[in-house]
Amino acid sequence: MKTSRLVGTAALLAVTAFGAQSALAYQAGDIYVRGGFEKTDPESGNGALYDNDIDVSDDTGFAYGAGYLFSNKFGVELNGSQTQKQDLSVGGNGVGNFDSTPVNLMVNYYPLGGISNARIHPYAGVGVNYTYFDNESFDADLDDSWGFAGQVGVDLSVTDNLLVGTWARYTDVDTDLDIDGTYKTRLDIDPVTVGAGVTYRF
Template sequence: MTQLKSLSAILLAGGLVAASQAALAYEAGDVLIRGGYAKSQTDSDNGSVDIGDDSAFVGSVGYMLHDKVGVTLGGSDKFEHSLTGPGLDASVDSQPIDLMVEYYPLGGLNSRVQPYAGVGVNYTRFSGESSGLNVDNTWAPKGEVGVDLVVTKNLSLNGFASYANVNADYSYAGNSGELDTDPVIVGGGVTLNF
């Protein structure tokens, strides 16, 4: 009788552990909602124009097409940048919007660590230009790496870094040129999984 109770307890405990681990896996059909805070660091080697860095809130909504592949639409609040250089003292806001395909190498596996890498397209909208400054909106390729550290079935801590090759045409006081902002955005927050 004691062996039967021990065996039952072991099987029950093993079943609970397996069930809780299976619930941690990213699977096809899951919806991932991310939110957090990030810093945008622009290219410091931008000719004679110095572009200031800023921080903002970021977020995205994603859908897992497969255990290992998902698509994500993301964006952010406005990043404010100061622009200084010979004959240039102005400011502009940038607001990136991204469409990414992301690969999760441990998707579908029972892992509390879910790294991912993504590639896609970035659209950067510029607004709030200083008087006399005009910066064109632009499209660019983008890449991203990140990791979710699973806390519960529906909640993870998230960290990421991304790069976009943003080159925007600008004009100011009769002069024109190109702003190679090439932002590296590093941030963290939470991921909700449904």
């Protein structure tokens, strides 16, 4: 999609949202579901094996989330994405791929929560990430990972119930790579994820 078309779409969404006179802020008791797409980009330098650098590829896929606000300012959220297929290379040579499925449990803070005329809804959250690894196509196994997760995002009201938004998330994803049942090295994936989607609030 051309940049001009992206800018035009964003401007249209903004005008629509600011024109919605009945838009309400997030508030205690709200339940919401979210769907969209996100790109996961691992950090550079994911480890080394036999003195060769390891690289893990990025991937893009469907993202989901659901949450509940237990006060005007704070809520909990469970989010994640569809199983991603990522390529692994050692010393610049592809050796195979693997599946990773991330799930995050977050506590979010909404600085404008409870303000009735707010149409822009920023938030920030911290929590825990669990990533499940499976279907390694090469002769090795990757252990599942537990780690820290942090996110920031903003939603824009279109109606009382419908919002559009974007988010960015960092997750601490580290896994042991075992060959023939023996530990060989540690992969530091630690991806940054950027996404956009639609939220429906009940």
